[in-house]
Amino acid sequence: MAALIPEIAYEETQGGVPQVEGDPQRRRRPRLRYWRGIVLFFAGAYFLIPLYAGLRFSFENDAGQFSLYAVKAIPSQTGFSAAFFLSLRLAAVTTVLTMVLMVPTATYVHLKLPKMRRVLDFVTILPIVIPPIVLILGVLDAAPLWLRASPYLLSLVYVILALPFVYRSLDAGLSAIDLKTLVEASRSLGGKWVGTLWHVILPNLRAAMLSAIVLTIALVLGEFTMASLDLWTTLPVWIYQFSQLDAHIATAVSMLSLLGTWLLLTVIVSVDRSQSRRTRRRTGAL
Amino acid sequence: MASDATVNEAVAFGPATSVSRAGGASLPKQARLKGLLRGVRPTLAMAPFVIYTFLGLGIPTLAVIELAFRSEAGKLTLSNLHTVTQGTYRLGFENSILLATITAIVPGILGLILAYAIQTGRSGMLRRLVATASGVLANFGGINLTFIFIATLGSTGALTVWLNYIRLNPWHFGFNLYSFWGVAIVYCYFQIPLMVLVITPALGGLRPSWREAAENLGASSFSYWRTVGVPVLLPSVLGGMLLLFGSGFAAYATADTLTAGTVTLAPIQIGEVLNGNVISGEENIGYAIGFGMLIVLSITMILYGLVRRRASRWLH
Amino acid sequence: MTTTQNSSPIVDSFLQDLPVAGAQVELDRLVRVFGQTRALDGFSLTIERGEFVALLGPSGCGKTTALRVLAGFERLDSGRVVVNGQDLARISAQNRDMGMVFQSYSLFPNMSALNNVAYGLRMRKQRARQRRKKAGELLELVGLADQASKYPHQMSGGQQQRVALARALAIEPRVLLLDEPLSALDAKVRAELRDQIRSLQQRLAITTVFVTHDQEEALSMADRVCVMKAGRIEQTATPATLYSRPATAFVAEFVGVSSRVPVERSGDDVLVFGQRCPVREGAETTPRDSIDALLRPEDLAIEVNRDGKGFVTHRSFLGATTRLVVQVGEIPVRVDIRSETAAEIELGNHVNLRVISRDVLVAPRIGNDLSATS
Numbered sequence: 001m002a003a004l005i006p007e008i009a010y011e012e013t014q015g016g017v018p019q020v021e022g023d024p025q026r027r028r029r030p031r032l033r034y035w036r037g038i039v040l041f042f043a044g045a046y047f048l049i050p051l052y053a054g055l056r057f058s059f060e061n062d063a064g065q066f067s068l069y070a071v072k073a074i075p076s077q078t079g080f081s082a083a084f085f086l087s088l089r090l091a092a093v094t095t096v097l098t099m100v101l102m103v104p105t106a107t108y109v110h111l112k113l114p115k116m117r118r119v120l121d122f123v124t125i126l127p128i129v130i131p132p133i134v135l136i137l138g139v140l141d142a143a144p145l146w147l148r149a150s151p152y153l154l155s156l157v158y159v160i161l162a163l164p165f166v167y168r169s170l171d172a173g174l175s176a177i178d179l180k181t182l183v184e185a186s187r188s189l190g191g192k193w194v195g196t197l198w199h200v201i202l203p204n205l206r207a208a209m210l211s212a213i214v215l216t217i218a219l220v221l222g223e224f225t226m227a228s229l230d231l232w233t234t235l236p237v238w239i240y241q242f243s244q245l246d247a248h249i250a251t252a253v254s255m256l257s258l259l260g261t262w263l264l265l266t267v268i269v270s271v272d273r274s275q276s277r278r279t280r281r282r283t284g285a286l
Numbered sequence: 287m288a289s290d291a292t293v294n295e296a297v298a299f300g301p302a303t304s305v306s307r308a309g310g311a312s313l314p315k316q317a318r319l320k321g322l323l324r325g326v327r328p329t330l331a332m333a334p335f336v337i338y339t340f341l342g343l344g345i346p347t348l349a350v351i352e353l354a355f356r357s358e359a360g361k362l363t364l365s366n367l368h369t370v371t372q373g374t375y376r377l378g379f380e381n382s383i384l385l386a387t388i389t390a391i392v393p394g395i396l397g398l399i400l401a402y403a404i405q406t407g408r409s410g411m412l413r414r415l416v417a418t419a420s421g422v423l424a425n426f427g428g429i430n431l432t433f434i435f436i437a438t439l440g441s442t443g444a445l446t447v448w449l450n451y452i453r454l455n456p457w458h459f460g461f462n463l464y465s466f467w468g469v470a471i472v473y474c475y476f477q478i479p480l481m482v483l484v485i486t487p488a489l490g491g492l493r494p495s496w497r498e499a500a501e502n503l504g505a506s507s508f509s510y511w512r513t514v515g516v517p518v519l520l521p522s523v524l525g526g527m528l529l530l531f532g533s534g535f536a537a538y539a540t541a542d543t544l545t546a547g548t549v550t551l552a553p554i555q556i557g558e559v560l561n562g563n564v565i566s567g568e569e570n571i572g573y574a575i576g577f578g579m580l581i582v583l584s585i586t587m588i589l590y591g592l593v594r595r596r597a598s599r600w601l602h
Numbered sequence: 603m604t605t606t607q608n609s610s611p612i613v614d615s616f617l618q619d620l621p622v623a624g625a626q627v628e629l630d631r632l633v634r635v636f637g638q639t640r641a642l643d644g645f646s647l648t649i650e651r652g653e654f655v656a657l658l659g660p661s662g663c664g665k666t667t668a669l670r671v672l673a674g675f676e677r678l679d680s681g682r683v684v685v686n687g688q689d690l691a692r693i694s695a696q697n698r699d700m701g702m703v704f705q706s707y708s709l710f711p712n713m714s715a716l717n718n719v720a721y722g723l724r725m726r727k728q729r730a731r732q733r734r735k736k737a738g739e740l741l742e743l744v745g746l747a748d749q750a751s752k753y754p755h756q757m758s759g760g761q762q763q764r765v766a767l768a769r770a771l772a773i774e775p776r777v778l779l780l781d782e783p784l785s786a787l788d789a790k791v792r793a794e795l796r797d798q799i800r801s802l803q804q805r806l807a808i809t810t811v812f813v814t815h816d817q818e819e820a821l822s823m824a825d826r827v828c829v830m831k832a833g834r835i836e837q838t839a840t841p842a843t844l845y846s847r848p849a850t851a852f853v854a855e856f857v858g859v860s861s862r863v864p865v866e867r868s869g870d871d872v873l874v875f876g877q878r879c880p881v882r883e884g885a886e887t888t889p890r891d892s893i894d895a896l897l898r899p900e901d902l903a904i905e906v907n908r909d910g911k912g913f914v915t916h917r918s919f920l921g922a923t924t925r926l927v928v929q930v931g932e933i934p935v936r937v938d939i940r941s942e943t944a945a946e947i948e949l950g951n952h953v954n955l956r957v958i959s960r961d962v963l964v965a966p967r968i969g970n971d972l973s974a975t976s
Binding site: 035036039040043046047049050051052053054056057101102104105108109112113116123125126127128129130131132133134135136137138139140141142156157159160163222224225228229236239240243247250251254255257258261265266270 | 328331332334335338339342343345346347348349350353399400403404406407412418419421423426428429430432433434435436437438443444445474475478532536537538539542543553556557560561572573576579580583584586587
Binding site: 496502505506513514517 | 673674696701704705707711713721722724766770773
């Protein structure tokens with residue numbers, strides 16, 4: 001459930017200029033030189049062992065032997081397809097909604113209303129103060145009955161959860177391209193607002209939008225709290241429920257979803273880094 | 287502000303005709319209408335976002351706050367709050383705060399050490415790898431964490447079995463993964479990367495020239511850290527820990543799925559209420575718990591804001 | 603706002619009490635290799651007590667490395683650093699008793715200006731009252747007594763560097779090291795600080811090593827300038843000598859302005875624009891035929907002539923003088939003349955050039971690259 005916090009951390013990462021602590025070549029006491037290795041070893045162990053254990057468990061049967069039965073059986077389990085595709089649908093709807101809402105808003109604010117940026121920053125911090133567990137409490141009460149009967153209520157709320165990530169991503173992307181100048185250039189050459197948006201702004205925002213989309217998908221596919229309390233069987237909810245029946249299969253699905261998330265996030269982190277490198281070069285921060 | 291926007295509009299989007307700021311009866315009606323529309327445009331543009339946020343975030347929150355003060359019958363009352371500060375609910379808050387504090391301080395320090403080890407290492411590749419990994423790990427969804435840890439430290443988990451071979455099976459010493467302390471250990475898995483993520487830029491902001499200047503002026507390594515390094519880093523470290531506190535306090539999924547709701551934590555108790563496992567007549571307790579959580583988290587974030595301002599003054 | 607000379611009674615008595623700080627520094631055949639690059643390749647330099655030496659050169663020439671080796675922040679692969687006869691090989695940076703001013707952002711952000719300046723004294727375990735007094739005097743010395751309680755983020759770049767200077771001087775170092783301290787400042791502040799640093803240094807008579815890539819800075823401040831390239835010394839000399847008698851083509855082109863003109867040998871002399879000129883002594887030995895002459899703008903005179911071989915393409919008014927660029931064949935040549943005379947010459951005029959210096963510096967011809975250096 002740390003999903004929302006990192007977007008603040010994300011912001012901190014964007015702001016700082018990493019510096020290598022020189023190449024001091026100081027004569028260090030030999031004893032101290034190994035401390036780094038020890039720290040890294042234990043850190044590596046703590047983080048890698050559970051992953052290994054999860055993988056191993058996914059490839060084992062009840063007798064403790066290596067077996068692919070769990071992985072092979074996934075698609076045929078009751079409720080799996082339904083849950084999986086529900087999650088995908090929710091992810092799609094959430095993503096579209098979020099992008100349609102945030103791209104114009106972020107662009108507009110960046111261009112015309114710099115004062116609103118502070119307000120926007122604050123608003124996107126709110127989901128940390130109002131965690132999903134509390135939010136779902138209020139949503140379940142305030143939402144009209146017809147909405148509560150639909151799983152897409154979750155999508156609507158997921159948009160709120162995704163706001164911080166998406167806004168930060170887009171904001172970083174917008175900052176990197178000196179939006180104002182581009183737009184003025186486009187306008188001075190005779191372009192209209194829509195054309196400018198389509199031909200000038202969006203292409204330059206591609207990387208940021210990709211980040212935002214991927215983060216949103218990862219968020220939705222992994223979200224458990226609200227879905228379980230809203231009583232919809234999304235993928236994470238299904239996994240948990242199914243674990244009572246067959247822990248191996250549940251774990252296997254969980255590992256797969258983990259792998260998927262990891263792949264997605266690796267993509268965006270490397271996209272981010274190349275973009276922030278561009279920002280730094282442009283603003284001469286180095 | 288509308289007039290500022292109007293002027294900006296004219297510059298960026300409108301044709302070269304200027305829009306009068308002082309208005310003027312001398313302007314033809316058409317132009318005045320256009321001016322009005324332009325003035326309204328920023329409000330229109332922000333409307334979708336504002337409305338959505340209000341509906342999706344504002345209203346539910348207000349609902350929680352309001353219902354915290356209402357009894358089942360709908361009357362305004364403080365009894366919910368009263369109940370929530372006693373007995374098992376009070377325990378829930380205490381445990382949650384304790385859990386959040388522990389998983390803020392310990393992973394905070396560990397994360398700081400890890401981040402420092404990586405930052406001062408000479409391998410750029412390691413640094414990039416860890417940055418990616420931290421970004422990923424800090425985002426780990428709750429239930430996935432539960433499963434991999436059950437596979438690791440459950441009573442028949444892989445690590446448990448290994449430790450059993452060397453007679454160090456934690457379960458034999460009273461350890462229970464499905465308890466408060468189990469949850470704490472599992473939380474470290476995303477708390478430590480979170481701290482690494484937050485503190486790394488601050489470490490990067492520690493300019494090498496400070497260290498060299500200190501050395502040049504006769505400071506030993508210890509003196510440098512004592513007089514410059516730690517004071518400068520402290521606001522960021524505190525800020526990171528506050529973030530970790532918020533993260534650990536509000537987390538639900540991992541604790542719920544790991545302990546099947548048996549550990550007394552505030553978020554879990556809300557879950558129980560929503561699932562109907564609550565004394566009848568006390569259904570609105572959930573809202574009161576939520577309200578309490580909102581207060582704790584608001585205080586946390588206010589402190590965070592204060593601390594961060596100090597940090598940014600010195601490190602940028 | 604800023605004062606270049608601060609001569610209050612406090613300052614004067616403070617200066618009187620200071621011991622003569624200058625140490626003799628000897629850098630002997632320093633070699634420092636980073637991976638594939640030889641940052642220092644046999645660098646040797648002796649600096650006398652109280653001397654102000656500038657290390658001048660383009661980026662990557664090794665000047666900063668040399669300074670950092672002296673300070674103790676870089677290891678040496680071979681060579682010695684000797685200060686007042688003592689080899690510093692085993693002495694760490696903390697104990698070298700040198701004051702260093704870094705390029706920027708070196709003030710401790712969590713301390714006021716006063717505490718920054720007092721830091722070195724605090725490390726030497728001086729009592730608080732004594733430290734504060736001394737720090738206060740030093741801040742007054744650099745003209746920032748009123749900023750004592752300000753924090754670095756509240757001060758301008760120029761103010762920060764002055765505090766950094768005061769901080770370095772507080773420990774009464776035997777050697778003062780400055781690593782491009784003015785590079786991050788804007789032009790006006792740079793000029794003011796330049797004077798301040800130089801006059802302070804002269805009053806305190808501290809041995810000073812100043813690293814810069816700005817030749818104007820080096821020439822105007824230093825007693826001697828050491829021009830470096832690729833880890834080696836090109837020439838070490840007084841600014842005047844460096845300017846008028848550059849030992850190599852690199853120095854001639856790095857220091858001051860010169861135009862490169864291909865010439866032919868004529869016996870022991872060379873033919874420049876058809877005029878026979880002696881070759882300057884001590885110039886690089888060159889192959890017989892392919893040589894260029896390196897001509898400074900003030901080495902030439904100009905004469906308007908309809909049949910002239912060159913024509914004027916640019917003019918820049920520089921105040922007392924005007925710089926003309928004369929295109930001779932394919933080569934632009936820069937010529938300085940007095941502004942009154944320049945009034946008679948217009949763009950496009952055909953002119954003849956005449957060498958009026960005693961001799962000319964020559965260098966091996968560089969391929970087809972015959973452009974004038976700026």
